Amino acid sequence: MNAVDLQLQLRKELDAELRKHILEYWMTHAIDHEHGGFYGRVNRYNQPVENALKSAVLNTRILWTFAAAYRMIDNVKYRSVADDAFDYIDKRFWDKEYGGVYWLVNDTGQPYDRKKHIYSQAFALYGYSEYYRAAGYQNALERSIEIFNLMEKYCFDDENNGYHEVFNNAWNPLPDAKLNDEDIVVVKRSLNTHLHIIEAFTNLYRIWPDNILYNRLKMLIELFLGPIYDTKHHHLYQFFDEQWNVTDTVYSYGHDIEASWLLSDAATVLNDARLIAATDKLAEEIAYTTLIEGMDKVNGGLSNSGKDGEVVDTDKQWWVQAEAIVGFFDAYQKTGNEEFLNAAVQIWSFAKDKVKDHKYGDWFFKISQNGKPYLNEDKIGPWKCPYHTVRACIEVIRRTEHVLSPTG
8 A cells, every 4th residue: 555545544544533433432421411521530341430539631631622623523512522621620620719720629520639730730721722723712712821821920930941840729839740659759840741831832822822922832842852852862851850850761652752743843833943943853763763662563552661772661551552643644744754654554553453442432541562451440530531542533634634635
């Protein structure tokens, strides 16, 4: 199959995956019809977990997902879910005294953990800004700008650049930027949080080209090109102290390949020729290294993490596969190297065969090296969401418009 046919086939299959499977699954199994919003957790068998807490990260990612789907497909069902997500976040997660979104509410929507993690603020901004792009709702733009201003007022580190990551509800800094139990306890700065700030700021700049926002987004890209990027081995460091000194050298193949295309996207939105050239170069370097090191040549798929040129975590998480599809496809578009196109196709083939749950729907949270799913993991949960998979589908569909036939 030639390159054009491969792209068209990938587009066709991901379009079907998006419309017929992923979005339908989340509309069917995620909505909490009793208490409003979305279930905090749903197990592999599509059973809601009783009294599960509801996270801002999941709810704001669902807002982004259905806003983005509606903007592309114009299906009133997607608009309805996006409307409900916006309303629930505004009523239950938004702190009406201090601004910003709480980290967790309980199953009935009462505040449970009022912490303000910049990670969740970034996803709120990402969701609000996409909702404005899709629906034109002025309150969503105002919320986006309000979160940006809060981050500027309380979180920006004037001395070292970047952002302090965790605060109490009144925006007083907390000592530990840990997101979950797997993170390093002493971390002060993280690739993960700052990558999603870039993602959010890029989307906001599309609808609100503010000068301060421009400078902050440019600064963040420079951080990734500077202390975050290992230019010798073509990986991104993950954890840092406040002065951006590296505190751990394990790298994430998923974050590497995700950042490769998000950084390029940000530079393009800024229309900065120097940054576009630099991020395009980074994208190619990272994609090639990820292809050589992280791809499982025997079992298929992209492994989770590595160190010193070797894979150290052979499990394959759903979001890593989704981001790899986009990252490799992006590298193919930038370089014309069909190795990258083939890698994107191979990752999708692996995902639809092994990662997708053909019995109960959606994708497994993760599978082992030999392709066995971890059945005790959430199907829906604080970290198990639809935005990576939906975005992968949308990006490939968007990026293949030019290869369609005139009657396509």
